[in-house]
Structure formats: structure tokens, C-alpha cells
Amino acid sequence: MRTARKLAPAGLAAVLALTMTPTAAQAQAQAAPQGVSQTTGRTVAGTGAWSAALHAAPQDVAYLRAAHRGHLAEIEAGKAALRKSRDRDVRGIAWRLIRDHRRLDARLRGVADRLDVRIPSSPTAEQRRDLRAVLSRSGHRFDRAWLRLQEDAHERALWLGQRELRRGHSNWVKDLARDSAPVIRHHLRMVRAEM
Structure with a gap:
């Protein structure tokens, strides 16, 4: 008797699934919640609207790649x-940039992983050419060129x-x-104050 009671809810669910109209089944699939896979740790979604939410549009991909390269x-x-640099203030700004851009980039990489977007490694x-041009200078000229960059x-x-x-x-x-805009605006204010 106990076995019959345990199997009854499962049997009822199976019967309901078979009798569900295609429209109702589609609505249920679209409302499926997203979660995190226990095996991979990656975000997993149901079908329909949820999987579309995990697709990155070309503009989103372009932003992720350009912002990542900017952080690097x-x-x-x-x-x-x-x-x-030997200028204490320039060095202070440099420390702040390294810390903040590492933090912003770590968050960006997490989003890129969720959306399965490949980001460049450099x-x-x-950007590399512009930095080399600044590095060719020394002393006060380096500091001024670095701040302009x-x-x-x-x-x-x-x-x-x-x-x-x-x-x-x-x-x-x-x-x-x-979320990155206030940090970037703060960096810009620090740089301009030192120029």
C-alpha cells in the first residue's frame, strides 16, 4: 500500500505531461528557471526565452572584447x-588603475564566460604601440605623455x-x-587633476 501511495504522484505527473497541450508545454518550458550546473559550475537554462537570454548580441560581444582589451x-x-615614473602622484594613480581595472576585468570575464564569449588575450x-611611444620618453616628459594616454x-x-x-x-x-562608469570617471578626474 505504501508503494502505491508513493507512485501515485509520479503517475499523475506523467499523465498530465502526456495530456498537456503543445502551447501549455511550450509556456512551461519558457518559464523554466535557470540554475547552475552541479558538474560544470556554468549557468544552465531551460529552453525558449531562457536560452535566448544567454545569447550575446554582436554589440554585447563587441563591448566585452573592447572593454577587456581596455582593462588589459x-x-x-x-x-x-x-x-x-618617479612622481609620487603618478605612481599613486598607476596603483589605483591596476587595482580597479583588475577588479573590473574579473567581473567582465565572469560575464563573458556565462555568455560563452571568447575574449582576446592582449x-x-x-594600444601596445601607444604605450611603447610613451615608454620612449623619460622623466617629466614620460609622466605628461602617460597622463595624456x-x-x-x-x-x-x-x-x-x-x-x-x-x-x-x-x-x-x-x-x-x-557599474564601471563611476570608476572610470573617477580615474579620469584623478588623471586630469595631475595634468
């Missing part, structure tokens, strides 16, 4: 300033974020752009 360039520029050729990079980062907020589709990526 800022980290490298910060390290270069720590090696080459700054762009242009940071001003340009942070203005571009703000522009990229604003573009993502206007044109992006993924809420995760738009949240990255929105």
Missing part, C-alpha cells in the same frame, strides 16, 4: 608607470560604455557598463 591596456600602462596593436583611454572607455547602454541587449553586459 590600463593594467599594463599602470605597471609601466610604476617601473618608470591589448590591441594600437590615460585621459584618452578613459574617455574612450566611457564612450564604449555609453554606446553599450544605448545599443546593448544583455542586461549582464549593460550592468557591467553602468
Whole structure:
């Protein structure tokens, strides 16, 4: 008798599943919650609307890649300033850039993983070339060129974020752009105050 009581709910669920209309089955699949796979640790979603939420639109992919490269360039520029500059304030800004951009990039990499977006492993050729040009200077000239490079990079980062907020589709990526803007604006204020 106990076995029959235990099997009854399972049997009822099977009968309901077989008698469900296609529209009802589709609605149930679209409402399936997303979770985290116990084996891979990656986000898993049901079918329908949930899997569409995990798809990154071209604008979102472009933002993730450009922002990641920007973070990498800022980290490298910060390290270069720590090696080459003797100005205490420039070195302080460099430490701050390294710390903040590592933190922002760690969050970005998490979102890129969730959306299965491959991100580049280095700054762009242009970013590397610009840093090499700054490194060719020394003393006060290095500091001034480095600060100008940071001003340009942070203005571009703000522009990229604003573009993502206007044109992006993924809420995760738009949240990255929105949350990084105050940090980037703060960096820009520090750089301009030192110029």
C-alpha cells in the first residue's frame, strides 16, 4: 500500500505531461528557471526565452572584447608607470588603475564566460604601440605623455560604455557598463587633476 501511495504522484505527473497541450508545454518550458550546473559550475537554462537570454548580441560581444582589451591596456600602462615614473602622484594613480581595472576585468570575464564569449588575450596593436611611444620618453616628459594616454583611454572607455547602454541587449553586459562608469570617471578626474 505504501508503494502505491508513493507512485501515485509520479503517475499523475506523467499523465498530465502526456495530456498537456503543445502551447501549455511550450509556456512551461519558457518559464523554466535557470540554475547552475552541479558538474560544470556554468549557468544552465531551460529552453525558449531562457536560452535566448544567454545569447550575446554582436554589440554585447563587441563591448566585452573592447572593454577587456581596455582593462588589459590600463593594467599594463599602470605597471609601466610604476617601473618608470618617479612622481609620487603618478605612481599613486598607476596603483589605483591596476587595482580597479583588475577588479573590473574579473567581473567582465565572469560575464563573458556565462555568455560563452571568447575574449582576446592582449591589448590591441594600437594600444601596445601607444604605450611603447610613451615608454620612449623619460622623466617629466614620460609622466605628461602617460597622463595624456590615460585621459584618452578613459574617455574612450566611457564612450564604449555609453554606446553599450544605448545599443546593448544583455542586461549582464549593460550592468557591467553602468557599474564601471563611476570608476572610470573617477580615474579620469584623478588623471586630469595631475595634468
